Amino acid sequence: MTLDRYETWRLDAVHRARRIDALTNERLDRACWIAKQHYKVADARFTLVGDERQWFKTGEGSVSTVVPKSLSLDHHTIRRNALFVIEDVSCHSDFANHPHVVAPPHLRFYAGVPVHDIEGFCIGTLCLVHTSPIEAATLDFDMLHVLARLIEDEIGHYFSAKRPLEPCRDHVDALTGLPNRRLLQMLLEVELTLAGRSRGNLSVCLINLDDFKRLNEHHGSATGDAVLKVIAERLRDAVRREDLVARLEGDEFVIVLRDLPQPAVCQRILDRIRMPIETPEHVHRLTASMGVTSYPGDEADADVLLRHACQAMYTAKESGKNGYCDFDLEHHHSRRERLAVARDVRLALSRQQLELFYQPKIDYRHGTVAGFEGLLRWRLPSGKILPPSRFLPYIEQTWLDIELSKYVIDKALAALEEIARRGLPYSISVNVSPASFLDAGFIDYLHRTLAHRDRELVGRLTLEILESTSPRDDMLAIVTNIETCRRLGLQLSLDDFGTGHSSLSYLRTFPTQKVKIDRSFVIGMLDSAEDEIIVAAIIELSKSFNRLVIAEGVENASIEARLKALGCDQGQGFYYSPALPFADAIQWAGTYRHR
Numbered sequence: 001m002t003l004d005r006y007e008t009w010r011l012d013a014v015h016r017a018r019r020i021d022a023l024t025n026e027r028l029d030r031a032c033w034i035a036k037q038h039y040k041v042a043d044a045r046f047t048l049v050g051d052e053r054q055w056f057k058t059g060e061g062s063v064s065t066v067v068p069k070s071l072s073l074d075h076h077t078i079r080r081n082a083l084f085v086i087e088d089v090s091c092h093s094d095f096a097n098h099p100h101v102v103a104p105p106h107l108r109f110y111a112g113v114p115v116h117d118i119e120g121f122c123i124g125t126l127c128l129v130h131t132s133p134i135e136a137a138t139l140d141f142d143m144l145h146v147l148a149r150l151i152e153d154e155i156g157h158y159f160s161a162k163r164p165l166e167p168c169r170d171h172v173d174a175l176t177g178l179p180n181r182r183l184l185q186m187l188l189e190v191e192l193t194l195a196g197r198s199r200g201n202l203s204v205c206l207i208n209l210d211d212f213k214r215l216n217e218h219h220g221s222a223t224g225d226a227v228l229k230v231i232a233e234r235l236r237d238a239v240r241r242e243d244l245v246a247r248l249e250g251d252e253f254v255i256v257l258r259d260l261p262q263p264a265v266c267q268r269i270l271d272r273i274r275m276p277i278e279t280p281e282h283v284h285r286l287t288a289s290m291g292v293t294s295y296p297g298d299e300a301d302a303d304v305l306l307r308h309a310c311q312a313m314y315t316a317k318e319s320g321k322n323g324y325c326d327f328d329l330e331h332h333h334s335r336r337e338r339l340a341v342a343r344d345v346r347l348a349l350s351r352q353q354l355e356l357f358y359q360p361k362i363d364y365r366h367g368t369v370a371g372f373e374g375l376l377r378w379r380l381p382s383g384k385i386l387p388p389s390r391f392l393p394y395i396e397q398t399w400l401d402i403e404l405s406k407y408v409i410d411k412a413l414a415a416l417e418e419i420a421r422r423g424l425p426y427s428i429s430v431n432v433s434p435a436s437f438l439d440a441g442f443i444d445y446l447h448r449t450l451a452h453r454d455r456e457l458v459g460r461l462t463l464e465i466l467e468s469t470s471p472r473d474d475m476l477a478i479v480t481n482i483e484t485c486r487r488l489g490l491q492l493s494l495d496d497f498g499t500g501h502s503s504l505s506y507l508r509t510f511p512t513q514k515v516k517i518d519r520s521f522v523i524g525m526l527d528s529a530e531d532e533i534i535v536a537a538i539i540e541l542s543k544s545f546n547r548l549v550i551a552e553g554v555e556n557a558s559i560e561a562r563l564k565a566l567g568c569d570q571g572q573g574f575y576y577s578p579a580l581p582f583a584d585a586i587q588w589a590g591t592y593r594h595r
Contacts, residue, residue: 043129073098077127202258208252208290230277244256291314293308308327370427402441466496491513517550536566549569
């Protein structure tokens with residue numbers, strides 16, 4: 001095919017694409033808006049590229065302009081048929097005289113990817129523009145490619161009813177063609193921003209198929225995959241085009257609605273799932289359980305909304321399955337009180353009003369101070385000190401929870417540096433929220449923070465993860481990040497062991513070096529035979545897994561003696577000392593004598 005013939009056909013495709021409807025226009029505007037917000041640039045636009053004339057689709061609407069091909073950045077992107085980036089257009093010999101460079105808006109940065117129609121013709125570009133230079137290495141252009149595919153899909157909907165997205169390993173579920181968890185979270189954050197600006201509502205519906213595991217076991221994974229494809233199509237058909245349907249993993253799906261769901265909507269979704277599904281060997285009848293949470297009533301980020309919807313889904317399952325349940329935020333905390341406390345904690349964090357107090361840990365084998373647990377305290381301007389139980393429950397599963405984990409690690413490392421400077425042998429442990437181990441930003445923080453620190457000093461820091469609040473559904477991610485922490489040289493401890501529902505499973509699964517027995521068992525072990533049996537069993541079991549065992553809640557000499565007899569390695573509690581400010585804790589440790 002000659003280039004002239006291809007260009008003629010391409011221009012015909014461009015003019016066809018200009019005839020898209022208002023709904024498709026709105027969807028294209030949204031894709032541009034997402035790109036603009038994601039990359040934090042002056043503008044993002046979808047451009048239909050004609051011969052000399054170009055039609056820009058931006059978040060503000062449509063405009064046309066005439067730019068010679070020789071100066072057209074978008075023409076160059078089309079000719080390359082690939083990502084095209086110029087960090088500073090004013091320094092580029094071919095485009096320095098572009099009218100938008102030498103005159104307002106004085107563009108400097110450009111990054112564009114091609115957009116094709118359903119026949120494969122390159123009809124335009126999705127591009128980012130900015131009024132100052134940007135280093136390309138600082139940007140990840142995966143999202144730009146994904147949004148370009150979404151635009152292609154939307155235009156394809158108009159001309160051929162349906163055109164599935166090309167599977168994208170990083171963003172699209174290969175089995176169903178739906179957005180995966182990663183893309184869902186990015187799009188949900190954008191939807192939340194939009195809803196916040198327009199004072200709109202947004203509902204997150206998490207759907208889990210009932211007893212799907214049994215179907216897979218009885219009929220095989222191929223049948224299971226076929227059923228999941230049907231369910232995905234039914235969910236798309238059950239909602240409007242402007243609503244978002246995604247697959248989290250396995251048999252879990254998410255629907256994001258741009259309004260508050262009416263009972264009839266939830267019922268319609270579940271009714272579609274209940275319709276018989278025919279496969280070559282069998283007719284399957286499935287039900288599903290659904291959890292629903294809605295913004296702004298549940299004012300949280302994308303991660304937390306998904307967790308809340310998941311909690312509501314489990315409530316629906318516990319209520320008999322085959323139904324839906326709304327998340328009851330008031331059951332956890334008064335929303336007003338939660339937000340007020342979170343605001344105050346945020347201010348306290350910025351004003352350095354939060355500090356660590358240090359409670360000694362005693363090594364029973366050598367009769368010495370092994371180290372300290374750093375416990376968070378809030379020193380109010382009045383001088384009053386608040387324990388963590390007065391504020392931590394209000395910020396669980398929020399970004400503040402993760403920021404506090406970073407904060408206590410910074411404080412503990414500073415204390416360890418002072419300990420090392422004085423030539424002392426002590427170690428420090430701190431509590432880290434399970435949410436932190438699910439946050440990629442937290443793991444990146446650890447890499448940055450520990451990269452240039454002495455390995456021996458890092459090895460003195462122990463991160464304690466609460467067994468009783470570790471999300472069971474995210475065990476694999478937590479385990480992976482725990483292993484990352486170990487490679488960085490950190491010690492890990494499973495805290496409040498014995499209080500969760502899956503203690504034995506966690507001991508086997510979490511690759512920690514230490515186990516801490518919850519104080520409730522330790523305090524009661526002299527008065528309750530059952531508590532003593534539990535403590536003895538935890539010590540014996542931990543030893544068989546080669547874990548160091550620490551008991552908290554040592555209140556008197558009798559408890560200490562019994563723990564030593566049972567083989568416990570370390571203990572901490574008021575029998576030795578309460579948590580103290582750093583200087584007092586170091587002084588106490590220097591004068592400690594084995595009783």
